[in-house]
Amino acid sequence: xxxxxxxxxxxxxxxxxxxxxxxxxxxxxxxxxxxxxxxxxxxxxxxxxxxxxxxxxxxxxxxxxxxxxxxxxxxxxxxxxxxxxxxxxxxxxxxxxxxxxxxxxxxxxxxxxxxxxxxxxxxxxxxxxxxxxxxxxxxxxxxxxxxxxxxxxxxxxxxxxxxxxxxxxxxxxxxxxxxxxxxxxxxxxxxxxxxxxxxxxxxxxxxxxxxxxxxxxxxxxxxxxxxxxxxxxxxxxxxxxxxxxxxxxxxxxxxxxxxxxxxxxxxxxxxxxxxxxxxxxxxxxxxxxxxxxxxxxxxxxxxxxxxxxxxxxxxxxxxxxxxxxxxxxxxxxxxxxxxxxxxxxxxxxxxxxxxxxxxxxxxxxxxxxxxxxxxxxxxxxxxxxxxxxxxxxxxxxxxxxxxxxxxxxxxxxxxxxxxxxxxxxxxxxxxxxxxxxxxxxxxxxxxxxxxxxxxxxxxxxxxxxxxxxxxxxxxxxxxxxxxxxxxxxxxxxxxxxxxxxxxxxxxxxxxxxxxxxxxxxxxxxxxxxxxxxxxxxxxxxxxxxxxxxxxxxxxxxxxxxxxxxxxxxxxxxxxxxxxxxxxxxxxxxxxxxxxxxxxxxxxxxxxxxxxxxxxxxxxxxxxxxxxxxxxxxxxxxxxxxxxxxxxxxxxxxxxxxxxxxxxxxxxxxxxxxxxxxxxxxxxxxxxxxxxxxxxxxxxxxxxxxxxxxxxxxxxxxxxxxxxxxxxxxxxxxxxxxxxxxxxxxxxxxxxxxxxxxxxxxxxxxxxxxxxxxxxxxxxxxxxxx
Ligand SMILES: Nc1ncnc2c1ncn2[C@@H]1O[C@H](COP(=O)(O)OP(=O)(O)OP(=O)(O)O)[C@@H](O)[C@H]1O
Numbered sequence: 001x002x003x004x005x006x007x008x009x010x011x012x013x014x015x016x017x018x019x020x021x022x023x024x025x026x027x028x029x030x031x032x033x034x035x036x037x038x039x040x041x042x043x044x045x046x047x048x049x050x051x052x053x054x055x056x057x058x059x060x061x062x063x064x065x066x067x068x069x070x071x072x073x074x075x076x077x078x079x080x081x082x083x084x085x086x087x088x089x090x091x092x093x094x095x096x097x098x099x100x101x102x103x104x105x106x107x108x109x110x111x112x113x114x115x116x117x118x119x120x121x122x123x124x125x126x127x128x129x130x131x132x133x134x135x136x137x138x139x140x141x142x143x144x145x146x147x148x149x150x151x152x153x154x155x156x157x158x159x160x161x162x163x164x165x166x167x168x169x170x171x172x173x174x175x176x177x178x179x180x181x182x183x184x185x186x187x188x189x190x191x192x193x194x195x196x197x198x199x200x201x202x203x204x205x206x207x208x209x210x211x212x213x214x215x216x217x218x219x220x221x222x223x224x225x226x227x228x229x230x231x232x233x234x235x236x237x238x239x240x241x242x243x244x245x246x247x248x249x250x251x252x253x254x255x256x257x258x259x260x261x262x263x264x265x266x267x268x269x270x271x272x273x274x275x276x277x278x279x280x281x282x283x284x285x286x287x288x289x290x291x292x293x294x295x296x297x298x299x300x301x302x303x304x305x306x307x308x309x310x311x312x313x314x315x316x317x318x319x320x321x322x323x324x325x326x327x328x329x330x331x332x333x334x335x336x337x338x339x340x341x342x343x344x345x346x347x348x349x350x351x352x353x354x355x356x357x358x359x360x361x362x363x364x365x366x367x368x369x370x371x372x373x374x375x376x377x378x379x380x381x382x383x384x385x386x387x388x389x390x391x392x393x394x395x396x397x398x399x400x401x402x403x404x405x406x407x408x409x410x411x412x413x414x415x416x417x418x419x420x421x422x423x424x425x426x427x428x429x430x431x432x433x434x435x436x437x438x439x440x441x442x443x444x445x446x447x448x449x450x451x452x453x454x455x456x457x458x459x460x461x462x463x464x465x466x467x468x469x470x471x472x473x474x475x476x477x478x479x480x481x482x483x484x485x486x487x488x489x490x491x492x493x494x495x496x497x498x499x500x501x502x503x504x505x506x507x508x509x510x511x512x513x514x515x516x517x518x519x520x521x522x523x524x525x526x527x528x529x530x531x532x533x534x535x536x537x538x539x540x541x542x543x544x545x546x547x548x549x550x551x552x553x554x555x556x557x558x559x560x561x562x563x564x565x566x567x568x569x570x571x572x573x574x575x576x577x578x579x580x581x582x583x584x585x586x587x588x589x590x591x592x593x594x595x596x597x598x599x600x601x602x603x604x605x606x607x608x609x610x611x612x613x614x615x616x617x618x619x620x621x622x623x624x625x626x627x628x629x630x631x632x633x634x635x636x637x638x639x640x641x642x643x644x645x646x647x648x649x650x651x652x653x654x655x656x657x658x659x660x661x662x663x664x665x666x667x668x669x670x671x672x673x674x675x676x677x678x679x680x681x682x683x684x685x686x687x688x689x690x691x692x693x694x695x696x697x698x699x700x701x702x703x704x705x706x707x708x709x710x711x712x713x714x715x716x717x718x719x720x721x722x723x724x725x726x727x728x729x730x731x732x733x734x735x736x737x738x739x740x741x742x743x744x745x746x747x748x749x750x751x752x753x754x755x756x757x758x759x760x761x762x763x764x765x766x767x768x769x770x771x772x773x774x775x776x777x778x779x780x781x782x783x784x785x
Contacts, residue, residue: 028146029153032090035118036151038109039089043082050075081107081268088148091121091195094129095142104129106194107268121194122236130202137161145177145195182635182663185695186747186776188729190260192267193225204629205230209238212626214614215599218659219773220636223599224260224743227572230597232267234570245569246271246556248590252575254287256743259729271556277583278473281480282562288472294460296609298474299580301620302452307482309449310435311356314428317342324422326375326413333370341366342426355487356430363427372410379404429489432482436475441465477582483564484589567592575742576600577610581620588621603649603656604770606739608762634659636745638666641779645772652765669779677784681709682716684780685733688748692777695747698734700771702756709752710735738767741774748778755783
């Protein structure tokens with residue numbers, strides 16, 4: 001049974017509102033005010049502690065400085081989390097059978113005697129807030145949602161759970177609060193759902209850390225938002241295991257990542273890197289895509305053998321042997337010698353599991369041994385033949401061997417370009433970029449190494465020259481695979497070592513300046529903290545950036561982002577149905593513990609080679625280590641919209657069905673045939689904007705029609721934006737393709753040329769299904785004659 005206080009925009013429940021008195025709101029206000037006072041106190045304390053830690057970080061040992069920086073970073077995060085908790089600090093209250101009243105919030109707080117005042121939503125006891133139903137009360141008599149506007153209590157929703165006659169089947173927890181949240185106009189940014197998490201979602205959020213958890217569910221079931229809350233939960237519950245490693249969240253593109261980027265900082269969590277597959281080979285960041293047929297081959301598991309073969313192909317030997325000048329003399333090494341050396345190097349690589357470039361020093365040393373040895377033999381022989389007394393009068397005892405300098409000879413030879421070229425003929429230093437370029441541009445090389453591909457498949461790898469942006473998203477897993485097999489090139493290692501020496505020297509000379517900057521930043525932060533007090537709501541991440549901008553603390557996320565080999569504690573993959581087998585392999589390398597959450601919907605998959613099942617996607621990288629959970633209720637779209645979407649699946653003969661709607665009622669989708677799109681689209685857009693009021697409208701159409709539709713939309717709404725525009729997410733009218741609309745949502749959607757979307761390729765119906773499930777309130781189909 002649900003009871004609501006008098007909020008004009010909320011559903012009126014069947015029970016009389018008068019039961020909730022103003023006195024009760026006043027009592028909650030008193031409690032909430034006390035909790036905000038405590039928040040202010042703790043925040044001030046954290047900022048002061050942080051400021052003094054930073055101030056103290058002078059003239060210490062390296063180890064001491066590092067430890068203090070680490071401590072300062074933790075304190076900065078705590079300050080950020082306390083700041084982020086300002087908005088909607090208290091979520092609600094649980095009244096238990098034993099008479100306790102537990103207040104739940106975005107953050108846990110205790111009083112000076114360590115007595116809990118507010119329980120973090122992620123704490124084990126808070127689970128009952130999300131899971132208790134009248135049928136399964138979990139010791140809870142009443143669940144109360146508190147609605148706050150800034151620090152003021154403006155409403156209360158009560159779920160009375162000990163009302164035994166209520167049937168709990170399909171019960172939505174905190175229904176009034178939930179429906180209120182779902183009816184809100186969209187802002188273009190995903191909001192957190194801490195106050196209204198549903199039981200099936202809570203189970204997923206709190207699922208254990210190990211293995212891969214696959215969360216499947218139809219559009220709008222909360223897969224993305226649940227995955228993000230799971231990240232916050234895991235960082236809270238397994239802080240010891242995740243704190244120094246962080247969590248990687250992979251999304252389909254940058255716009256999507258911008259759409260969700262505020263959720264975790266808003267929950268007080270900053271040790272998270274958001275990126276897409278194109279960002280995982282730093283410093284490269286690419287959003288370029290290949291034609292589908294090429295992307296398919298580049299993502300194919302056969303590429304594993306192909307890239308390995310590309311390396312082996314370079315481990316050659318010159319069939320005529322090789323000749324190298326040492327000093328004044330040329331020495332020849334025959335083919336047998338070269339082949340044996342190459343074979344021994346391969347054996348060494350296999351035995352010691354060394355990447356290719358790490359074996360080059362072995363080859364170089366053996367070549368030097370041989371060449372210097374031969375030259376010494378030659379010189380010694382010459383010395384034996386020379387009659388010294390005859391040569392230099394009075395130096396009868398002189399031994400010319402003493403003038404030989406094998407070390408110097410070796411060093412000179414090692415540095416000579418001719419020697420490097422000779423070593424390259426047997427074991428060249430290779431880079432991932434060089435090797436892939438060769439593969440895409442040299443047909444002979446490709447034919448030698450791509451024996452597992454058909455001629456047409458090989459051709460699809462050809463890259464036209466010259467190229468503006470050489471690397472695509474599908475190249476990134478290949479570059480990464482090659483980087484693993486090759487290891488860093490010596491040149492790169494030397495550069496890195498030099499860089500480190502330079503950085504250390506700079507640190508030493510600048511430490512005084514940094515200390516001064518630190519002290520200033522600390523003072524500044526305290527001043528800000530005073531100003532922010534309650535009134536100005538700032539993001540938690542801003543608190544951190546004050547320190548980061550000064551270079552005093554480097555956030556974990558920044559360190560992780562620029563390190564290709566960073567080992568994350570957990571990886572979350574959104575739109576997981578779109579990942580290629582090669583991309584899965586790369587992600588598995590990023591997460592040695594194998595702890596991942598993959599969320600997706602096979603029915604929404606766009607690629608023709610998308611996996612038929614989760615087993616097909618995951619068994620190759622994690623056989624026996626993945627489990628599955630499902631979400632069944634759509635919180636985005638209304639019943640009539642989902643019914644239309646179901647029709648799309650049924651017409652395509654798909655087994656999948658759209659999820660059940662949390663809001664069964666709503667406007668019926670409209671259909672119209674536009675004989676004059678130039679007139680009709682702007683008119684329809686204006687009509688939708690009037691109907692929805694605050695929110696946003698999207699036009700979704702085929703890639704070919706996007707430009708025309710954008711021009712038409714702009715004729716009525718100059719602020720209309722395309723997917724590439726910076727302000728796309730904030731725009732009141734957006735124009736995009738089904739592919740680009742993945743993961744996003746809008747209050748109203750007009751699909752232009754739905755039949756063309758459906759007819760475009762074997763997965764056209766999936767694109768239409770994605771487009772039709774973007775709206776929260778209204779859907780229109782504008783057919784073209
Ligand atoms: N428990 C909840 N309370 C309030 N809002 C919710 C809840 N669960 C989901 N939502 C909202 O429903 C919408 C859809 O969620 P989300 O984008 O995570 O779904 P999805 O399953 O990832 O969808 P898609 O497959 O289409 O990308 C979001 O606006 C989200 O905030």
